[in-house]
Amino acid sequence: MTQEHEHESHAGLIWRVFIFLSIITAIEVFLGITKPDALYLSKFLGTSPLNWIFLILTLVKAYGIAWYFMHLKQEKAGLRRAIVWTSVFLICYLATLVLIEGNFIGDVFSGRYTKWFYR
Amino acid sequence: MLLTIIGGLIFIGSQAWEWKNFIGGTYGSLLMKDGQIAQFVDASGHQVTLESFVHKSSEDERVNHTRSNGLWFVNNASAAATYTVNEVIESFKANPDISLRTEQINSETKQKTILSREAANQFLANAAGVVKGANLKINEYGKTLFADFFFFITGFHGFHVLSGIIINIIIFFNVIIGTYEKRGSYEMVEKVGLYWHFVDLVWVFVFTFFYLV
Numbered sequence: 001m002t003q004e005h006e007h008e009s010h011a012g013l014i015w016r017v018f019i020f021l022s023i024i025t026a027i028e029v030f031l032g033i034t035k036p037d038a039l040y041l042s043k044f045l046g047t048s049p050l051n052w053i054f055l056i057l058t059l060v061k062a063y064g065i066a067w068y069f070m071h072l073k074q075e076k077a078g079l080r081r082a083i084v085w086t087s088v089f090l091i092c093y094l095a096t097l098v099l100i101e102g103n104f105i106g107d108v109f110s111g112r113y114t115k116w117f118y119r
Numbered sequence: 120m121l122l123t124i125i126g127g128l129i130f131i132g133s134q135a136w137e138w139k140n141f142i143g144g145t146y147g148s149l150l151m152k153d154g155q156i157a158q159f160v161d162a163s164g165h166q167v168t169l170e171s172f173v174h175k176s177s178e179d180e181r182v183n184h185t186r187s188n189g190l191w192f193v194n195n196a197s198a199a200a201t202y203t204v205n206e207v208i209e210s211f212k213a214n215p216d217i218s219l220r221t222e223q224i225n226s227e228t229k230q231k232t233i234l235s236r237e238a239a240n241q242f243l244a245n246a247a248g249v250v251k252g253a254n255l256k257i258n259e260y261g262k263t264l265f266a267d268f269f270f271f272i273t274g275f276h277g278f279h280v281l282s283g284i285i286i287n288i289i290i291f292f293n294v295i296i297g298t299y300e301k302r303g304s305y306e307m308v309e310k311v312g313l314y315w316h317f318v319d320l321v322w323v324f325v326f327t328f329f330y331l332v
Contacts, residue, residue: 032331041229051332058327062320069316071309115153116223116232118241 017068024057024064120291123315127284134277138270141260144252148259149207149219152247156261158220159211160233169249172217173202173210201251208243219243222261269329276325279318286311 031039031050039050067073072080108114147169148158161167181203184190211217219239223232234242250259258266290311299305 028327028331041227054327054331058323061323065316065320065323069319070313116155116221117238118151118245 013068017064021061021064024061028054028057120287120294124284124287124291127280127287131277131280131284134273134280138273141253141266141269144250144259146259147202147249147251149204149242149246150248150250150257151242151245153245154263156222156250156259157234157242157246158231158259160218160220162216162218164230164233166220167217169202169207169251172214173207174213175202176206176209202249204246204249207249208246211239211243272325272329276318276321279321283315283318287315 031053035050039053040048042049044052066083072083145168146158146166148156150156159167159169159172211219215236218236219234219242220231221234221242224230225232250257253259253266253270255263255267255270257263260266290308293299294308299308
């Protein structure tokens with residue numbers, strides 16, 4: 001990063017990003033506490049729309065932190081791509097593994113392998 | 120900078136408070152022989168504490184461990200739960216308003232299943248212990264594995280935040296006494312900022328997957 005960037009009005013930007021991230025967190029906490037039935041009990045692409053909202057807002061927050069707080073914005077495009085696309089690949093990879101393993105555990109709990117009642 | 124340090128301390132404080140509550144426990148529940156957890160609910164389906172309906176019987180023959188007549192290096196870590204299994208079972212049978220709730224989740228309503236009286240009696244016959252609180256071995260809220268994950272992840276994250284706060288304090292005073300001005304470079308502030316925000320980035324994901332989803 002270069003010296004000129006340091007002397008722009010950085011404090012203002014930091015506060016704006018801080019407020020933006022706080023608002024997103026407030027929305028998440030609000031939805032997490034109220035859990036509206038329409039979002040919580042319905043299903044969309046394998047999970048509830050509420051979970052999709054949480055996941056997407058989380059990625060937006062991660063972008064905000066990495067881009068502004070960790071100064072990725074001021075890095076050269078090449079380094080930026082190297083970081084972002086590696087992360088995208090690794091997140092997809094991890095999500096795939098977790099979905100496979102989670103499905104297995106879900107099957108165990110819902111199938112004949114788990115005894116929920118005593119008789 | 121000072122605000123960041125204060126914010127970090129608030130975060131650690133909330134985390135410690137949350138841990139204290141989880142480890143101490145809220146309601147208390149019954150552990151089955153095969154590891155299932157069963158919780159107690161009132162007629163309206165809200166969870167109730169063991170204290171609210173269990174009566175201590177005079178037949179509790181358990182003895183508290185003292186250092187003078189046992190292992191001298193072991194404190195009486197109040198390992199014995201307040202109530203015995205028998206006290207809980209007797210009080211449950213005497214209280215028709217109380218029902219038992221299992222860990223099985225109804226996928227339609229996403230609520231835990233509440234048992235009928237007969238099924239609950241079958242559960243009581245298989246009870247192995249009374250649980251209050253959560254730790255790495257046992258968890259009154261559900262699966263022990265989740266408690267393991269939760270304490271492991273939040274513990275490591277909290278420890279990193281703690282080191283972050285200490286490093287931030289060092290940087291704060293270094294800036295005040297002009298260490299970096301003399302050195303001619305503020306690179307170290309930049310690096311510590313990067314560390315702090317990486318820990319922050321991790322928390323964003325921890326929060327989503329352990330608290331929201």
